[in-house]
Amino acid sequence: xxxxxxxxxxxxxxxxxxxxxxxxxxxxxxxxxxxxxxxxxxxxxxxxxxxxxxxxxxxxxxxxxxxxxxxxxxxxxxxxxxxxxxxxxxxxxxxxxxxxxxxxxxxxxxxxxxxxxxxxxxxxxxxxxxxxxxxxxxxxxxxxxxxxxxxxxxxxxxxxxxxxxxxxxxxxxxxxxxxxxxxxxxxxxxxxxx
Amino acid sequence: xxxxxxxxxxxxxxxxxxxxxxxxxxxxxxxxxxxxxxxxxxxxxxxxxxxxxxxxxxxxxxxxxxxxxxxxxxxxxxxxxxxxxxxxxxxxxxxxxxxxxxxxxxxxxxxxxxxxxxxxxxxxxxxxxxxxxxxxxxxxxxxxxxxxxxxxxxxxxxxxxxxxxxxxxxxxxxxxxxxxxxxxxxxxxxxxxx
DNA sequence: GTCTATAAATGGATAGAC
DNA sequence: GTCTATCCATTTATAGAC
Numbered sequence: 063x064x065x066x067x068x069x070x071x072x073x074x075x076x077x078x079x080x081x082x083x084x085x086x087x088x089x090x091x092x093x094x095x096x097x098x099x100x101x102x103x104x105x106x107x108x109x110x111x112x113x114x115x116x117x118x119x120x121x122x123x124x125x126x127x128x129x130x131x132x133x134x135x136x137x138x139x140x141x142x143x144x145x146x147x148x149x150x151x152x153x154x155x156x157x158x159x160x161x162x163x164x165x166x167x168x169x170x171x172x173x174x175x176x177x178x179x180x181x182x183x184x185x186x187x188x189x190x191x192x193x194x195x196x197x198x199x200x201x202x203x204x205x206x207x208x209x210x211x212x213x214x215x216x217x218x219x220x221x222x223x224x225x226x227x228x229x230x231x232x233x234x235x236x237x238x239x240x241x242x243x244x245x246x247x248x249x250x251x252x253x254x255x256x
Numbered sequence: 257x258x259x260x261x262x263x264x265x266x267x268x269x270x271x272x273x274x275x276x277x278x279x280x281x282x283x284x285x286x287x288x289x290x291x292x293x294x295x296x297x298x299x300x301x302x303x304x305x306x307x308x309x310x311x312x313x314x315x316x317x318x319x320x321x322x323x324x325x326x327x328x329x330x331x332x333x334x335x336x337x338x339x340x341x342x343x344x345x346x347x348x349x350x351x352x353x354x355x356x357x358x359x360x361x362x363x364x365x366x367x368x369x370x371x372x373x374x375x376x377x378x379x380x381x382x383x384x385x386x387x388x389x390x391x392x393x394x395x396x397x398x399x400x401x402x403x404x405x406x407x408x409x410x411x412x413x414x415x416x417x418x419x420x421x422x423x424x425x426x427x428x429x430x431x432x433x434x435x436x437x438x439x440x441x442x443x444x445x446x447x448x449x450x
Numbered sequence: 451g452t453c454t455a456t457a458a459a460t461g462g463a464t465a466g467a468c
Numbered sequence: 469g470t471c472t473a474t475c476c477a478t479t480t481a482t483a484g485a486c
Contacts, residue, residue, distance in 0.1 A: 078451070097374025099293035102479070116452060118481065177374040179291075179423060193427045201428075208436070210428040214420055215440050222416020226408055229373055233387045234395075234404040242402070246409050250447045254440060272469065297462065307471055312463060 082120055084110040089131045094170045097177030098128060098184060132178070132187050135171050142203045149203060150251035154244045157220050158227065172224040192217070204255055215254040223247055276314055278304040283325045288364050291371035292322060292378050323381055326372075329365045330385045336397045343397060344445035348438045351414050352421065366418040386411070398449050409448040417441055 088109035092101035103124050107114045121127035142149075157172075178184035201213035227235050227243070235243065282303035286295035297318050301308045315321035335350060336343075350362050372378035395407035421429050421437070429437065 081451080097291075097293070099291070100374055103481090104479075112451095113453060114480080115454090115482080119451085124480075175424075176370070176419075179370045179373070179419070185424065189424050189426060192424065197426055197428060208432075211432045211436060212440065214426050214428040215417070215444065217426075218416040218420040219413055219444065220416070221419055222412040222414070223409070225373065225415055225419075226412040230369075230379065230383055230386065232383060232391055232408050232411075234391060234408040238402075238405045242405060246406065246448060250409065250413065250444045253444045253447045275469080296460090306469095308462080309464080309472085310470055313470085318462065 081110070081112060081116070085112065085117055085120060085127070086131060086134070089127050090135055090170065090174075093128055093131055094135075094173040094177065101128070103127070128178075128184070129187070132174060132184060133191075135174055142199060150255050151244070151248045153216070153220060154248040154251055157224055158240055158243045158247065160228075172221055173228065175221065176225055176229065212254045216251055219247070219251055219254065275304070275306060275310070279306065279311055279314060279321070280325060280328070283321050284329055284364065284368075287322055287325055288329075288367040288371065291373075292375035295322070297321070319377055322372075322378065326368060326378065326381045327385065329368055330382070330390060332362075332365065332390050333393060335362065336393060344449050345438070345442045347410070347414060347445055348442040351418055352434055352437045352441065354422075363418070363422060366415060367422070369415065370419055370423060400450060406448045406450070410445055413441070413445055413448065 085106065089101070089106045092106050092109065103114045103117050106127070107117045110117075117127060118124075121130065175188055178188070197210065197213050197217065200216060201209040204213050204216070206212070226232060279300065283295070283300045286300050286303065297311050298308045300321070301311045304311075311321060312318075315324060335347065351366075354363050369382055372382070391404065391407050391411065394410060395403040398407055398410070400406070420426060
């Protein structure tokens, strides 16, 4: 994918679709790292190489913009692509190392969730999507008795680990080697996937 | 403890200590439910039955106010009171059922963390407190090799579970019985506590 | 389709009266 | 010890030019 950022932009003029996409990408990044409140329309616009006025023209308001961001960012189907043999290790590796191979990175949806937790409207969107698609899919891959509850437990562990590893970053995690974290997380996940 | 809220307050006049405490309680509630950004000094003051000017007089600034809220809410020492025999089960039970026996409830510090995750200053306060006291204390109770990393893993699991159970509330958790959740979480925690 | 300029609102902080 | 009134920075949103 070609680089599309603010500095020395190739002056993509009068291409509504590309502009809209650039705004969505910038908004996703801002929302994932700063949360709903701190993510300003001005900053999003600047990242996308446009002005705040244009963002509001396309998405109506700040809320409309981020509603669309959340809706398209939550899809975690790519995490469950192939064999469910060592699913625990597979998931652990993705969360520890950030999952750069995925569309928006595995980190993005988790950070979106975390940083939008104070926003009731965002929470409701998350719950709906989880119950209807993500957790259902995960439960199928896990299988066995109480698959639904255990799938939610897995998501809880992934969420909690991501928060500490990527947001709070306590010394213990910063000092530890990646493989040590993978081993510990994988073992904990296996206790639920088992 | 006598009721002390905004409506028809008993006109506690000129009692600095009580006023200060009322402000701290109100600030804790606001910060836990709304996060740093949405929690306004005006609203906190109104909840406590005073004005914003007085809040700033006591705590210097919004940041000073919430720094004190976080500092006193994060103390989780009471979770590790007695025997570390079945620590996993003990912790799981507290998080599943909310831990009403604790000072502010176990839920409050977790919600504080969750809802302030987008605020760099709040995050920094959390990390400092965790590294210096909470995680160190937890690591001592766990013991063994890599106690520091495993303590952080335990905190990650508790955090993640609390988020799903108390904030997102997916159907799978809402439907499940408490003891089922305790069993699953306890098993996962044991994988880290060893 | 995109910008500049600006209006309108919010919210944190301060000064000074009582 | 507490309030009223005000200042000031920030930020969303809009109007209108190009």
